[in-house]
Amino acid sequence: MTAAPLLEITDLHITYWRRSLLGLRGKPFHAVRGASLSIRPGETLGLVGESGSGKSSIANAVLGLAPVSSGSIRFAGSELAAMNARYPPSLRKRIQAVFQDPYSSLNPAMTVEDIITEPLRVHTELTRAERRAKAIELLQRVSLSEEHLRRHPYQFSGGQRQRIAIASALALQPEMIVLDEPVSALDVSTQNQIINLLYERREALGIAYLLIAHDLALVHHISDRIAVMYLGHIVEEGPSDRVFHAPAHPYTKALLDAVPLLDPQAQRRRRAARKSAPAPEAARVAPTGCPYRNRCPSAMKRCAEESPPAYSVAAGGVASCFLLADARPEAASAASATA
Amino acid sequence: MLIVAFAATVLGVLFLLAVLADWVSPYDPLQQDLMSALQWPSSAHWLGTDDLGRDVLSRLIYGCRIAVIATAEATAIALVIGVPIGLFIGYRGGWWDWIVMRVVEALVSIPGIMVAIVIIAILGPGLHRAMIALGILFSTSFLRLTRGVVLAEREEVYVRSARVVGASETRILLRHIFPNIAPPLIVQTTLTVGAVLLAEAGLSFIGLGIQPPQASWGTMLNTAAAFMDLNWFLAIPPGVAIILTVLSVNLLGDVLRDSIGRGIAAAAPPPASAPRVAPLLARAPSDSPQSSRSDEMLRIEALDIVIAMPGATEIPVITDVSLAIAKGETLGLVGESGSGKTLTGLAILGLLGPVLRMTHGSIRLNGRAIHDLDQKALEAVRGSEVAMVFQDPTTSLNPAFTVGSQIAEVLRIKNGLSAEDARRRTVQLIDRVGIPRAAERAQAYPHELSGGMAQRIAIARALSCNPSLLIADEPTTALDVTVQQEILDLFRDLQDEFGMAMMFVTHDLAVAADVCNRIAVMYAGEVVETAEVDALFADPRHPYTRGLLSALPQGSSRNPPLPIIPGSVPRPGTWPTGCRFQNRCDRRVEACEARIPLVGAERMVRCVHYQNARLKAVLS
Numbered sequence: 001m002t003a004a005p006l007l008e009i010t011d012l013h014i015t016y017w018r019r020s021l022l023g024l025r026g027k028p029f030h031a032v033r034g035a036s037l038s039i040r041p042g043e044t045l046g047l048v049g050e051s052g053s054g055k056s057s058i059a060n061a062v063l064g065l066a067p068v069s070s071g072s073i074r075f076a077g078s079e080l081a082a083m084n085a086r087y088p089p090s091l092r093k094r095i096q097a098v099f100q101d102p103y104s105s106l107n108p109a110m111t112v113e114d115i116i117t118e119p120l121r122v123h124t125e126l127t128r129a130e131r132r133a134k135a136i137e138l139l140q141r142v143s144l145s146e147e148h149l150r151r152h153p154y155q156f157s158g159g160q161r162q163r164i165a166i167a168s169a170l171a172l173q174p175e176m177i178v179l180d181e182p183v184s185a186l187d188v189s190t191q192n193q194i195i196n197l198l199y200e201r202r203e204a205l206g207i208a209y210l211l212i213a214h215d216l217a218l219v220h221h222i223s224d225r226i227a228v229m230y231l232g233h234i235v236e237e238g239p240s241d242r243v244f245h246a247p248a249h250p251y252t253k254a255l256l257d258a259v260p261l262l263d264p265q266a267q268r269r270r271r272a273a274r275k276s277a278p279a280p281e282a283a284r285v286a287p288t289g290c291p292y293r294n295r296c297p298s299a300m301k302r303c304a305e306e307s308p309p310a311y312s313v314a315a316g317g318v319a320s321c322f323l324l325a326d327a328r329p330e331a332a333s334a335a336s337a338t339a
Numbered sequence: 340m341l342i343v344a345f346a347a348t349v350l351g352v353l354f355l356l357a358v359l360a361d362w363v364s365p366y367d368p369l370q371q372d373l374m375s376a377l378q379w380p381s382s383a384h385w386l387g388t389d390d391l392g393r394d395v396l397s398r399l400i401y402g403c404r405i406a407v408i409a410t411a412e413a414t415a416i417a418l419v420i421g422v423p424i425g426l427f428i429g430y431r432g433g434w435w436d437w438i439v440m441r442v443v444e445a446l447v448s449i450p451g452i453m454v455a456i457v458i459i460a461i462l463g464p465g466l467h468r469a470m471i472a473l474g475i476l477f478s479t480s481f482l483r484l485t486r487g488v489v490l491a492e493r494e495e496v497y498v499r500s501a502r503v504v505g506a507s508e509t510r511i512l513l514r515h516i517f518p519n520i521a522p523p524l525i526v527q528t529t530l531t532v533g534a535v536l537l538a539e540a541g542l543s544f545i546g547l548g549i550q551p552p553q554a555s556w557g558t559m560l561n562t563a564a565a566f567m568d569l570n571w572f573l574a575i576p577p578g579v580a581i582i583l584t585v586l587s588v589n590l591l592g593d594v595l596r597d598s599i600g601r602g603i604a605a606a607a608p609p610p611a612s613a614p615r616v617a618p619l620l621a622r623a624p625s626d627s628p629q630s631s632r633s634d635e636m637l638r639i640e641a642l643d644i645v646i647a648m649p650g651a652t653e654i655p656v657i658t659d660v661s662l663a664i665a666k667g668e669t670l671g672l673v674g675e676s677g678s679g680k681t682l683t684g685l686a687i688l689g690l691l692g693p694v695l696r697m698t699h700g701s702i703r704l705n706g707r708a709i710h711d712l713d714q715k716a717l718e719a720v721r722g723s724e725v726a727m728v729f730q731d732p733t734t735s736l737n738p739a740f741t742v743g744s745q746i747a748e749v750l751r752i753k754n755g756l757s758a759e760d761a762r763r764r765t766v767q768l769i770d771r772v773g774i775p776r777a778a779e780r781a782q783a784y785p786h787e788l789s790g791g792m793a794q795r796i797a798i799a800r801a802l803s804c805n806p807s808l809l810i811a812d813e814p815t816t817a818l819d820v821t822v823q824q825e826i827l828d829l830f831r832d833l834q835d836e837f838g839m840a841m842m843f844v845t846h847d848l849a850v851a852a853d854v855c856n857r858i859a860v861m862y863a864g865e866v867v868e869t870a871e872v873d874a875l876f877a878d879p880r881h882p883y884t885r886g887l888l889s890a891l892p893q894g895s896s897r898n899p900p901l902p903i904i905p906g907s908v909p910r911p912g913t914w915p916t917g918c919r920f921q922n923r924c925d926r927r928v929e930a931c932e933a934r935i936p937l938v939g940a941e942r943m944v945r946c947v948h949y950q951n952a953r954l955k956a957v958l959s
Contacts, residue, residue: 050819050820050821050822051790051819063499063502063503064502064503065499065502065503087505089505092503092504092505093505095503096503096504097499097500097503099496099499099500100496101496104495104496104497105496105497105499105500106497106500107497107500107501107515107518107519108497108519109518109519109521110515110518118501118504118506118514119504119505122504122505122506122507122510123505157907158676158907159907160907165500168500168504178503187675187676187846187907187908188675188846188847188848188887188890188891189675189886189887189890189903189904189907189908189923190904190907191890191892192890192901192902192903193903193905195899195901196899196900196901196903199898199899199900200899200900214819214820215820215892217892217893218892220892221892221898221899221901222898222899254821255820255821257824258820258821258823258824259820259849259893260824260827260847260849260850260852260853261849261852261853261893262848262849262852262876262888262891262893263852263876264852264853264872264873264876265873267852267853271828271831271853274824274828275828
């Protein structure tokens with residue numbers, strides 16, 4: 001708990017401007033509204049949310065692929081947000097990424113060898129033979145072999161492609177890898193293979209992961225901590241087990257409840273319970289107050305008037321919900337979140 | 340392959356003749372002999388003589404040289420100007436793109452030959468100057484093509500990956516994007532070669548290209564045109580030369596394009612180590628009979644589907660699939676990609692497409708065979724008796740029409756409702772699928788709705804004609820989990836109300852557990868287990884079902900290593916004989932090599948261990 005954070009995001013805002021017909025600035029779209037996160041060296045933070053929650057925008061901002069409107073992203077002491085996506089090579093090589101779709105994230109015109117050694121070509125002075133030796137070693141680390149070097153991506157299955165993407169991300173021995181939905185495009189029977197591989201590499205190399213996903217149950221398996229996003233806000237954050245087993249924010253609860261249970265009888269009971277308390281039909285976006293209040297079963301008057309600060313949760317972490325205010329009026333983290 | 344060799348030979352001969360023209364041509368191409376003008380082919384002049392008595396064969400051979408120089412020059416200039424500018428403005432965009440594209444548009448809005456004439460007027464006439472003019476002219480098509488492809492490619496995820504790696508902009512453009520735009524460029528190059536040959540003829544004709552008395556194929560054609568009535572044969576040699584050259588270049592271009600293989604995911608031929616495919620092709624008698632059920636809506640019996648690519652052996656993708664769904668029942672068809680679950684659904688609708696063919700089996704709906712209906716009869720079935728909901732509602736709805744009109748259209752065509760009645764019923768349906776302010780939403784276009792709303796519309800459309808069978812193909816896979824829950828609730832409610840049979844295709848066992856009464860688990864083109872939903876989850880029997888269940892994220896609470904099924908689903912054509920799961924199974928025995936039937940009555944399973952267990956139970 002004492003190590004300084006490797007990545008520290010503070011009050012991050014990301015706004016996209018839709019272009020109007022004349023190429024002028026149109027309506028703003030606030031993808032991320034004041035998110036704060038931190039990841040220590042070797043730690044895995046799972047960032048969970050539904051589409052449009054802003055989780056991928058955060059990933060892109062960390063990787064220098066999306067513009068930051070305001071706020072700070074500090075990585076190992078350097079301020080990334082101020083660099084306007086032009087990271088110096090010394091910094092670049094320390095943050096790598098694996099993207100969701102293994103079918104488009106590998107260049108179809110390149111061989112596996114080219115793909116895996118590309119980071120080495122850009123950042124090192126290794127000779128061709130040295131690069132190849134390194135590529136073979138990396139392939140073996142992800143359970144592929146030397147014979148795959150000369151092949152093109154289309155000759156591989158989804159799971160194998162994701163292994164290649166991971167090998168390429170590992171080539172520079174980065175301190176952090178951003179994993180943007182790394183298994184959601186894969187078959188169920190291969191998903192766990194990739195999760196296990198990521199876990200094993202983390203244990204062996206001490207890499208920190210920022211794991212973006214929509215599936216809380218899956219994220220829970222590999223994360224040390226989990227942050228839950230809703231419409232650009234981080235509504236809950238805490239130790240993985242606590243968030244998964246004892247969610248504090250109503251949205252986190254809703255996310256967990258929405259995943260069908262594997263026990264059909266229990267699922268039927270849950271459905272019956274849900275039917276008796278139908279959720280209100282309303283706009284997803286609440287302009288003021290708590291962003292989730294329109295869909296929240298326990299919304300109060302107060303939720304519309306002010307936005308809930310981050311209250312600390314007894315078993316660890318924080319959640320932005322007034323329900324916690326009654327239980328424990330928390331000052332420390334609340335002050336920092338509203339500032 | 341023979342054609343490719345021929346094309347290569349033609350171009351090889353062309354180059355040889357161009358280089359060796361001084362030695363191989365029988366006469367001086369410029370030497371006139373007015374006494375023997377316009378001769379037909381003879382032993383002295385193999386291809387005859389032209390209006391000035393010059394030997395046509397010699398002029399044709401020297402024309403090769405001009406053809407090679409002209410096309411190489413003009414095409415190279417077009418490439419050198421067009422591609423880099425196209426790359427730059429496509430990648431950079433903004434003002435650069437705007438200015439360059441306006442200039443290009445101005446250029447291409449004037450007839451090409453006019454532009455060339457203007458350029459030559461500035462540069463002066465002559466072959467090289469004419470080719471510079473053509474090069475500039477043709478560069479616009481390279482520029483636009485390159486820009487267009489770069490615009491698409493720069494959004495690809497692999498470009499983001501390259502950025503994250505730290506590749507410079509130049510490197511991304513040249514090393515990552517450029518190889519991917521090569522295939523269309525090659526095609527464009529070969530087309531340009533043909534166009535240059537013809538344009539050179541035109542320019543020479545008006546005296547701006549090759550200067551007389553020099554010979555080019557174009558000038559020869561022009562001469563021939565003037566003397567058509569005296570000696571029509573004059574047009575044949577240069578004509579054939581141009582046709583052969585252009586055809587050969589195009590052919591070789593296609594071969595080159597295909598050989599740099601940009602991930603066309605043609606199924607790789609089965610590796611030599613897996614020769615055990617053939618026995619599967621023999622049609623064994625169905626070993627998965629379905630017991631008859633009361634109130635049966637759909638019955639599929641011993642369905643076989645093959646991929647029949649022209650010139651290739653047929654590869655089975657579905658074998659011996661038998662299913663039955665009763666009225667008001669939901670059957671879950673569960674499996675990973677490549678299991679054949681979607682194809683089974685499409686086969687019912689007769690939407691297999693040209694490459695896939697049903698080779699065996701029967702499909703009965705309400706007791707009527709629908710597998711051998713012709714297209715017209717099938718159209719009557721689709722939409723009214725069987726309806727389908729697809730995975731991605733944003734693409735299954737037509738973006739050009741309001742959602743209301745898309746539902747009303749079905750009602751008018753299938754049910755013959757009047758426009759007014761159809762509109763009223765449409766609003767009712769939209770309201771029924773849980774969309775507030777239905778009348779207003781009927782006027783919305785698909786892009787104005789969220790994914791969940793759009794899927795509700797797709798469901799309303801599917802239900803508009805009270806189908807006996809609703810096929811839902813991964814209807815919630817593209818949706819967020821909270822929206823998925825709402826849609827699954829909706830499916831259950833609607834089935835209670837409409838009473839149709841439902842086939843729910845999904846890869847997610849948990850979703851199947853939620854909406855289905857019975858589940859059929861598919862693996863590699865066959866059903867490996869069917870059971871009532873409670874029984875399946877309480878006691879999965881096939882090792883694949885067990886593996887799938889334990890692999891689900893909510894199925895275990897352990898930390899990694901998580902339970903896995905080793906390997907991946909084999910592609911059609913590489914299935915092992917006997918049990919197709921054997922290579923990934925931890926309970927494999929020798930008996931798995933033999934073909935395993937699907938056995939049982941209420942519960943059926945295709946596994947050697949279960950058969951043994953039953954056998955033991957019977958014996959003891």
